[in-house]
Amino acid sequence: MTKLSHRYICIMAASCLLLITSVASGEERIWKVASLEWNPYSGSLLEGHGRSVEKLSELLARKNIRLEIEFFPWKRAQSLAKTDEYIGYYPAWPSEVNPGFIASPPIDTSVIAIMKRKDFPLSFTSIDNLFNNYRIGVVSTYVYPGEIDTAIGRYSHHVVLAKDEDILFRMLIGNRTDVAITDPKVMNYIAQKQSNLIETHSILQSEDLVIALRESPETAHRIKIIKQLLSNK
Template structure:
């Protein structure tokens, strides 16, 4: 093959690969060790999604907001195709990728006032701390919505830890991985280690997803992410970023 033709083929292939590469823009929140701009690779969930996109020849751009704003921005701003990490829930606005990992969900309690419970109905005698716009479990959220469980709504897991420590609430819904990370790295919380602990009974273990707009473009990115997830070791990436 003449050199000029080889050069043309090389340049055409290079140009085509550049044209095909695209960038997915998502919103997220400060939720270490799963997502945080200050973490290695921006956290476990971000590392998984980025790896899934890179293996498919695409890039990821993440903007971090407080959680309510992350969800609203993903819904309202056309430049974003979705948000993550999210638990699955019923919605017509978003569709969900295949699982990008998983995380436990439980209750934080005050060491001096442990709460024995065996069913969610047992919690009706207590006051729960929940984070604004977080999805918990369908059963718990239904009881909260029906007014059968008293709750105090806050804007972050860190505030919930303080609420439990100072007995403003009896329990707080939290991922144990998030709790342990915050207690080890947040100076304002480290001194509270002797005061709070995870309740020994887990609420559940939940899968994590990317929530993408329920549009043709959102469905296209969902397919790309799902194909990429099949080509990477999600559990290994999560473990490398501190997910137990």
């Protein structure tokens, strides 16, 4: 082998190594996530794309990772997140982390509450009692946690399904449902000028908001990064 050939091979090897390092580094600098319009937590027209997205973006920026987020109807966001283009979808309740995905450490929190019209008398002793005696409005694309999801299945004849929270709000004020179960911040954001018509009757539980990370060779490393960033806050 001539000195020229040997030098050429060394240069090519170094170039390949640099390319591999650059690609890996590039993947770490950009995390692309699918999301939904869920104001004020996430939204394409909100400043910072919403409080939860902004919180995640600021967290990752401390590691020189840029968050790219695209907005879709919720089921489509979850479907697209299965592809290599995205690392997952966010924000999600842990109950909404589908098979093939792993929940990140909590990034933010959400509250699930019973919303009602201000002029509607409501009295119940348990979730079962609530679902048994009233028309319950829920968002059809959400996977509600634990006891709520069980009651939705058990009392399906009393459950009114809405495609999204905008429709759920219209159902509630239009007397097509007695109560709505959702996050009160989301419902009040939608209500805005009509917020005097509804109120939060009671908070059922608090839920973490996580990234549903698509299972891949990089997932464990991404979870490690998030844990490190959260522990250093």
